[in-house]
Amino acid sequence: MDMKFFDRAQLFACMLAAAPFAASAQTIYPLDRAEILAGSHFDFKVEFPDTVKGEDASVTINGRPAADVLNAPTEFLVHEEGQAYNALWLRNASITRADKYVVEASGGGQTAKVTWEVFETPGERRAKNVILFIGDGLSVAHRTAARILSKGITEGHYGGELAIDDMPHMALISTAGTDSIVTDSANSMSAYTTGHKSCVNALGVYCARNKNTLAHPHVETLTSLVKRKLGLAVGVVTNTEIEDATPAGMVAHTRRRSDYSDIVRMFAEQQPDVIMGGGTPWFLPKSANGSRRDDEVDYIEKFKGLGYTYVSQNTDMMAAGADASTRKLLGLFNNGNIDGALDRRLLKKGTVSRYQDQPDLVDQVKVSLDILSKKSEGFVLMVESGRIDKYSHSLDWERAVYDTIMLDNAVKAAKDWAGERNDTLIIVVPDHTHPVSIIGTVDDNRPGERLRDKIGTYNDAGFPNYPAADADGYPGKIDVSRRLAFTFGAFPDHCMTGKPYLAGENKPAIPGPDGKTQIANEEYCAPGSARMQGNLPITANSGVHSGDDGILTAMGPGSEGFHGHLENTKVFRIIAQALGLGK
Numbered sequence: 001m002d003m004k005f006f007d008r009a010q011l012f013a014c015m016l017a018a019a020p021f022a023a024s025a026q027t028i029y030p031l032d033r034a035e036i037l038a039g040s041h042f043d044f045k046v047e048f049p050d051t052v053k054g055e056d057a058s059v060t061i062n063g064r065p066a067a068d069v070l071n072a073p074t075e076f077l078v079h080e081e082g083q084a085y086n087a088l089w090l091r092n093a094s095i096t097r098a099d100k101y102v103v104e105a106s107g108g109g110q111t112a113k114v115t116w117e118v119f120e121t122p123g124e125r126r127a128k129n130v131i132l133f134i135g136d137g138l139s140v141a142h143r144t145a146a147r148i149l150s151k152g153i154t155e156g157h158y159g160g161e162l163a164i165d166d167m168p169h170m171a172l173i174s175t176a177g178t179d180s181i182v183t184d185s186a187n188s189m190s191a192y193t194t195g196h197k198s199c200v201n202a203l204g205v206y207c208a209r210n211k212n213t214l215a216h217p218h219v220e221t222l223t224s225l226v227k228r229k230l231g232l233a234v235g236v237v238t239n240t241e242i243e244d245a246t247p248a249g250m251v252a253h254t255r256r257r258s259d260y261s262d263i264v265r266m267f268a269e270q271q272p273d274v275i276m277g278g279g280t281p282w283f284l285p286k287s288a289n290g291s292r293r294d295d296e297v298d299y300i301e302k303f304k305g306l307g308y309t310y311v312s313q314n315t316d317m318m319a320a321g322a323d324a325s326t327r328k329l330l331g332l333f334n335n336g337n338i339d340g341a342l343d344r345r346l347l348k349k350g351t352v353s354r355y356q357d358q359p360d361l362v363d364q365v366k367v368s369l370d371i372l373s374k375k376s377e378g379f380v381l382m383v384e385s386g387r388i389d390k391y392s393h394s395l396d397w398e399r400a401v402y403d404t405i406m407l408d409n410a411v412k413a414a415k416d417w418a419g420e421r422n423d424t425l426i427i428v429v430p431d432h433t434h435p436v437s438i439i440g441t442v443d444d445n446r447p448g449e450r451l452r453d454k455i456g457t458y459n460d461a462g463f464p465n466y467p468a469a470d471a472d473g474y475p476g477k478i479d480v481s482r483r484l485a486f487t488f489g490a491f492p493d494h495c496m497t498g499k500p501y502l503a504g505e506n507k508p509a510i511p512g513p514d515g516k517t518q519i520a521n522e523e524y525c526a527p528g529s530a531r532m533q534g535n536l537p538i539t540a541n542s543g544v545h546s547g548d549d550g551i552l553t554a555m556g557p558g559s560e561g562f563h564g565h566l567e568n569t570k571v572f573r574i575i576a577q578a579l580g581l582g583k
C-alpha cells in the first residue's frame with residue numbers, strides 16, 4: 001500500500017485526537033485506569049498549565065509524596081520544549097507493591113486525579129518460553145477463507161482444522177487505543193508488549209504534549225523486562241520491514257511509528273537475539289547507495305560487532321540456523337516487505353524477480369526456534385505475518401488469505417516444536433481487524449455481463465471450486481471459475497473486478513488531477529467490473545482498519561487465562577503471569 005497516504009491519514013487522526021486537550025487542567029501520565037506491572041519501569045509525567053510554578057505544584061500518590069512512592073527524582077520543566085505548559089517528571093520510576101494507587105496532582109487551584117492498579121504475578125513461573133504470533137489485521141473472514149482454501153469444504157463440512165483454530169483457549173480481544181475506537185498496529189502492539197494502551201502511531205510511550213516524538217513518557221517493553229528480570233532470549237520475526245509498527249513494538253519508544261532510523265537504533269540498544277524481516281535501507285549509512293537513514297551509522301556492521309550473524313538470503317538463514325554456534329542472528333531479506341506467499345509460490349509478482357531467495361515465515365520460525373532454544377533460561381519469540389493487513393488495505397484478499405495460510409503453517413511449526421514439552425505458551429492474535437466478510441461466490445458461468453450478475457448468494461453461492469491444496473496448504477490455482485465473494489466494508493473509489501490480481505498487488509485508487517483526492521484506478525475498470533463509489537474520505541486510497549474485536553487463540557501453560565472478552569492490555573498481563581514477571 002501507499003505508505004505516504006497511510007502516514008497522512010494517521011497524522012490526521014493524531015490532529016483530531018489532540019484537538020480536545022483541556023488546557024486548563026493538568027494531565028497525569030500514566031493515564032487513569034493504567035495497569036502497571038509491579039517492578040516495571042515507566043516515566044511519570046504531569047503537565048501543568050504554565051501559570052503553575054514548581055513550588056505550587058503538588059503530586060501525591062495514596063497521600064504520600066510521589067517521589068517516595070516512585071523511587072525516582074523529580075524534575076520540573078518550565079515551558080517544556082518552549083511550549084505553553086510546565087512539566088513535572090519522575091523518569092524511570094517503578095512501584096514494587098501491588099495495590100490500587102490514587103494519584104493527585106494539584107496546582108493553580110485545580111486537582112487532577114487518576115487511579116492505577118499495580119499488579120504482581122502470584123504463584124510460580126509456568127512458562128519457560130512464549131511464542132506470540134501476530135496476524136496483522138487478521139479478521140474472522142481471513143480465517144474462514146484460509147480454512148476454505150486450505151482444507152476444502154463440501155456439503156458444509158470442512159476437510160480439516162487450521163492450526164490457529166485448533167487450540168484449547170480462545171478470547172475476543174478489543175483493540176481500541178487511548179485516542180480512538182479504531183487502532184493502528186503501533187499502539188495495539190504496544191498494548192501487548194507493555195500492558196499500557198496508547199494512541200495511534202505511538203510505540204512504548206504515552207502520548208503527551210511533547211513535540212519531540214522521542215521525548216514522550218516511556219513504558220517498559222516486554223523485551224526489556226524479560227531480558228532484565230529473567231535473562232531470556234528474545235526473537236523479533238516478521239515478513240514486513242523490521243522497522244514497521246508491529247516488530248518495532250517489541251523495542252521502540254516513540255510517538256511516531258515512522259521514526260525508522262531511531263527504531264533501528266533501539267533494536268541495537270535492546271538487542272533481541274534474533275531479528276528478521278525486510279527494511280534493509282534503514283540499516284545502511286546515509287551516504288551508502290539506497291540508504292534511508294538520517295545518520296552515517298552502518299547498523300549492519302554495528303550488529304556484526306555486537307556478535308550477530310548477518311544474512312540476507314534464505315539459504316544463508318537456513319545455514320545459520322543449522323550452525324550450532326549461532327547465538328544471534330540479523331536477517332534482512334528485502335529493501336521493503338518480504339513478498340507474500342501467493343507471489344513467492346505461485347504468481348512470481350511483487351519483487352520476487354529481484355529477490356529470488358527470500359525466506360518463508362515458516363522457515364524463519366524454525367530457524368528462530370533453533371537459535372533461541374539454546375538459551376537455557378527460555379525465550380520470548382514474536383512472529384508477525386504482517387501482509388495480511390497490507391493486502392487488506394489494498395483490497396487484495398487472495399494475497400491476504402495466502403499469508404493467513406502462511407501464518408497457520410508457521411503456528412503449526414511452533415506447535416510441532418512445542419510438542420509435549422508443556423513449557424511453551426503459544427498465542428495467536430491480531431493486533432486489530434479489517435472490515436471484511438465472505439458473502440457468497442463469484443461464478444464466471446452465471447449469465448449476465450456485470451459483476452453483480454456473477455455473484456451468487458445463499459443457495460446460489462454453493463461452494464467455490466479451488467483445487468485441493470498442496471502439502472503446504474495452498475491451492476495451486478487461484479483464478480478458478482467459481483471464487484469466494486470476499487468483500488470489504490470500507491473502500492476508496494475503485495473498480496471491483498471480482499477476480500484475483502494476477503499481474504501484481506491491487507492498487508484500487510490513484511491520485512486524481514489535483515494530486516490529493518483519490519480516484520478509481522482505471523486499470524481495473526474494464527467492462528464486467530463494478531465501479532464502486534468510495535465510502536471513505538476522498539483522500540483515502542485504500543481500505544482501513546475496523547474497530548471490531550479480534551479472535552485470540554492460545555495453548556500451553558498460562559493459556560487458560562484467555563477466555564471471554566479481554567482488553568488488549570490483558571494479553572501482556574497473561575504473558576507476564578505465565579513468565580512470573582511481576583515478583
Ligand SMILES: [Zn+2]
Pocket residue numbers: 137185389390393545
Ligand atoms: Zn494496517
